[in-house]
Amino acid sequence: MYLYHYGLRELPFTLTPNTDFYCDLAGHHAALEVLLTALKTGEGFIKVVGEVGTGKTLLCRKVLNEIPDYYVTVYIPNPYLSPHELREAIASELQIDTSVATSQQQMTKIIQQKLMEINKLGRSVAIILDEAQALPSESLEALRLFSNLETESRKLVHLVLFGQPELDEKLAAKEHRQLRQRITFSYNLDAMNETEIATYISHRLQVAGYKGPAIFSASVVRAIYKSSRGVPRLVNVLCHKILLLCYGEGTHQVQLRHVRAAAADTEDATKLKPLNWLWPVIAAVVIGTAALLFVPKLGAGVMNAVQQWWSL
Incomplete structure (x- = not known):
């Protein structure tokens, strides 16, 4: 592919949420600080919302990597689960044997006992859910009940929800007003601006091993910004296709025609007018x-x- 062409160790613009490629831009840095500060201070319910492709999953993985050691983490990447399935997933992450549970009430009691054991060791449990907008309403209520579990001095469970704007719409329902009132910290992830895209592209290339002169000019970055609207996932897709085009042509410097061609071939990208x-x-x-x-x-x-x- 274009790895040898640009002297890269690995592909710089894949869509997998590899935290090695995390770029500490202002918005993501602020969100990470909010999340870690909230967890360190023992806040019970935290929410991060962002549009599709704005880097929520990568931020979620970054939090998992940097969360304080005294937290036992329960990570649920696909929360389209019934209340029963949600309890099963939490129990599995906590390595709880639920075979003896004959009812949902008994399963909840077993989980609560495990949480108390963890608390006695001076630790807390953080349940982190990605794509939380997919949670059914009944499962959201089950989560709220877990957030009720606490001792006289500290909460047994801390909840972190990452989701698309539909999560806010779901939480706005009257039936979820109690849960909504428990959210102590929330953050909205925005798209990148033009300057941030330039930093983002340069950062990912450097992490991938690139050491040559700049290959994305200011005008090219501007075109990528217009086509991607600052959405990191679209920036990755466009840049990957752009480098493929350059490799195919045997050229090194990215031109505007490469951006236009990549945009024309990318779903949801804004198409650019030819010159x-x-x-x-x-x-x-x-x-x-x-x-x-x-x-x-x-x-x-x-x-x-x-x-x-x-x-x-």
Whole structure:
């Protein structure tokens, strides 16, 4: 592929949430600080919301890597689970034998006993759910009941939910008002701006082993920003395809045509206009300017036409 072409050790723009490629941009840094601070202070319920592709799963993995050692973590990446399945998943992560449980009430009691044992060791349990918008309402209520478990001085369970904006919509329902009121910290992940995209691309290339001169110019980064709208996942998809195109051509420096081609081949990316639209505009502007000098009324008409075309 293009690894040898650019002197890379590994692919820099894969979609797997590899924390080695975590880029400490302002938004993600702030979110990570909020999460770790909230966990260190023993807050019970934390929520992080972001659009598809904004890096929630990578941030979730980063939290799992950096969470204080006194936490026992329960990680549930796919929470489309019934209350029974959710309890089973939590019990499995805590290495609890649930074969003796004959009812949901008994299973909950067994889990609670395990939580008390962990608490006696001076530790706490953090249940971290990715894609939490997929949780059925009944399972959200089951989570709330787990968040009720506490001693006189500390909570036995701390909950961290990562989800898409649909999670907020679900929590806004009247039936979840008690759970909503328990959320002590929340953070919204935004898309990257143009400057952050430049940093992001450079960072991932360096982590992958690139040591040469810059291959993404400012104009190319601007085009990637317009096409991706700052969504990290789309930036990764576009950059991967762009480097493939450069490799196929035997070129090293990324050109705008590579961005346009990658955008045209990428679902959900904003398609970019080819440069062949530019020359008619330049010609029209030149003609309009000349007409303004010699035939004011005609010039005004031409310029109006150009402005209308530009707004299309």
